[in-house]
Amino acid sequence: MNQKKKCAVDVTRKEDFPLWYQEVIKLGDLAEHSGVRGCMVIKPRGYAIWERIQQTMDKAFKKRGVQNAYFPLFIPLEYLEREAAHVDGFAKECAVVTHTRLTQDENGKLVPDGKLEEPLIVRPTSETIIGESFAKWVQSYRDLPLRINQWCNIVRWEMRPRLFLRTAEILWQEGHTAHATAEEAQEEALEGQKVYAHIIENYLAIPLIKGEKSEGERFPGAENTYTIEAMMQDGKALQMATSHYMGQNFAKACNIKFLNKDGKEEYAYTTSWGSTTRLIGAMIMTHADDNGVVIPPRIAAKHVALIPILTNPDLNEKVLDYCNTIKEQLEQITYYDNEISVDILDDDKRAGEKSWDAIKKGYPIRIEVGARDIESGKMPLSVRTKEKSDKEFLSLEEIVSKLPEILEDIHETLFKKACLHREENTLTVKSMDDFSEIVKSEDFPSKFLKVSYGGDKLLEEKIQKDYGVTIRCIPQTQPKDHESCLFKGARKPKLAIFAKSY
């Protein structure tokens, strides 16, 4: 513990947010950098959160008629080239496989051998390779809509990795659908966005803005990209998940055609939508504090840390037995489709240290169990969102009956706090002087700026260059009346959110 600052993380959010983020992940035992540049190791505690996100999302997808499948890791160069914007977007960050074996050179050193005639790309996304299958699977309007998802790894080369936020290899899901009409495909992309929004708000407890991406920020090859943006504690925006309406671009590139009801051949309309382990990064940067990780209870893999107080060797067995009784009883409770999960911290550290461990690792609830507490029938229960010293004394029966309610309270507290933070740091800007002053100030946290904007891609680039902020999204909820564009763009103005971003 950082004694001087009375908090568990050596550096506070305000002092150095990026360093704080790294330390929180380390103390929380969630992930670490690997010996392979740009790639991370997701440790069991981090992976368990991903499994909960997967479980929740997968159920929601299947409810919408989406089927899981699996497509190759490798994409022939030629496939990628079929959609011009697409290849431009990904060529600069591809892992390229050129050989199929290793052989010893004259010095006994292993070197690549078995050169491929055409190199293969490790998928940065799978529109083209899945498009190849869709072209075979779709023949008639009866085969539509086709809704497919895969959970897999992708690679986008990255030399300045940040755990969960920016890594060369990324775990994600990518949904791909094909439809008979443009309207249905547009609707599908928006429905995908709704699924993400539901999970981000209701499980990760992160307030969000649903919107569209501006021209300059669209997915390479998409006609429209729908995004979900959230504010992190440093005031920067994080793109949480995106959903793309492709029009007929990929259908033409991949030759996805169908016979419509009138017997005429048409290109299908496609969508894709994806989300990654970045959601774990967002969870950390939204909820963690200067004492470490805070895991929202509905997505937590572990809900309760039981801290046995083992001070009298004669009573230790009794205390541990009682911990097991508590664990058994609590693990009967179902909470958001899973059983409550309890860890007994029975290592040989002192109780105070165990409490700090549980805090740093983000357990929503801690319960101390000492011989005295067993005798008195009341145990001190603490929640991660309150002060460390704040304890409520409850009997086992009370804990069992109140646990779901306590967890729900924690969820609400986290969500409200994050909403408040965003409100306090969102400004409506109506003059260039204000805009310039705000984006150039070094205030912590930085701000979301609501600005009337009617420019094109070139103007976006100029603003980014001059001010270091980008349009994070054009919110779906727009005001009735629009002011003229702050930057004197020639198009019909819309309310846009400008911010610094991850």
Add this chain to the structure above:
Amino acid sequence: MNQKKKCAVDVTRKEDFPLWYQEVIKLGDLAEHSGVRGCMVIKPRGYAIWERIQQTMDKAFKKRGVQNAYFPLFIPLEYLEREAAHVDGFAKECAVVTHTRLTQDENGKLVPDGKLEEPLIVRPTSETIIGESFAKWVQSYRDLPLRINQWCNIVRWEMRPRLFLRTAEILWQEGHTAHATAEEAQEEALEGQKVYAHIIENYLAIPLIKGEKSEGERFPGAENTYTIEAMMQDGKALQMATSHYMGQNFAKACNIKFLNKDGKEEYAYTTSWGSTTRLIGAMIMTHADDNGVVIPPRIAAKHVALIPILTNPDLNEKVLDYCNTIKEQLEQITYYDNEISVDILDDDKRAGEKSWDAIKKGYPIRIEVGARDIESGKMPLSVRTKEKSDKEFLSLEEIVSKLPEILEDIHETLFKKACLHREENTLTVKSMDDFSEIVKSEDFPSKFLKVSYGGDKLLEEKIQKDYGVTIRCIPQTQPKDHESCLFKGARKPKLAIFAKSY
């Protein structure tokens, strides 16, 4: 349908087993070859089976204290070289990443660029990269045992791919554990084998032989490989899952050391164990017949095909409504941790065609629903393991109450049939003349040969060269008395299973 042969697959098992296998997968809509040489596309019906296998296995692993995590796709060449046998085993089939971007050459053609200083290997297995993490995570005996698993893709280059059996990219799980003693690690490898055996027998309904691999068939770098071998319908052996005791080989290669209870530094003892989508191939080659796929009910994602008979347009709505009623009622039933899943085949094919579709796709149960059946209150129910014409007439109440029992019967039938097939095609061989005659005959199916063997790796190679069979395993269950080695090997003889293999 193949009218002449009165079966759904164009070619029978006996006529051409490999071609039959391909056709069954195609008719069953399970998987297909992709445009990327060696890589397959797992279609939704195939992937759903993999999801059930994953779910069942993952639960069993977690019950044993195994935690899931995730490690990088790429392995630096240098890591692979740390264990000599290991790199020898995998160097000939590695996908090698040499570049990190694409750029246009003078003719506008995209070519690899951004050459890596040291090439990276796409993981063929993860002992070395996980070992790197274990070396950091393990400090003291208190950190042991460490039990980690990952679900991921691996690549072992393969130019003659066979769907599910042999592909360049493979989906699998790999468990890796570290222990303080050799005994504990040995025990762990055997426990891993037990988990696989349980699922293979009790879910996939495949009879198996638990055994050890001979010296020549061990995992590169292992001290001992435990295997599960099963007989396919062509009499060949398929290795279903393996579990390796590594001794201290990888601990030394990766520097996994710990302070023991006496404060002395020691190398840990490690294991690894893996299983792949090959299990789906095994399921097909064990249970499918000349009419297509047969999916064992406990692992099936879809249990019942409802076939509405829509012959009278006035009554069609009534029939479809009743199908929905049946579906709703049946989907309330829980069977092996999942709800019963029912598909209504409501496309515009004739009822007979729909029945054949359901047969080819391997639904354990088919129920026909016509207006007349609704009136009479009894519907014809057929099971995949009986003749197509064999129908039992049951009321909805009877179906609901009997369904789990009917499914269990199908499981038992499949398992018993496969046991009988193996018994009938396993021979004990006591003379070289018999051995030679049997392995050189072209009988279908080929045989498992029980032979007393006491040779070394060289003798194994010679037998493979001369007779085309290999030691599939040395069964754990050994006879009390051993005959002398049939091949006059100098070691202490053991009973071994020789067979042709996949």
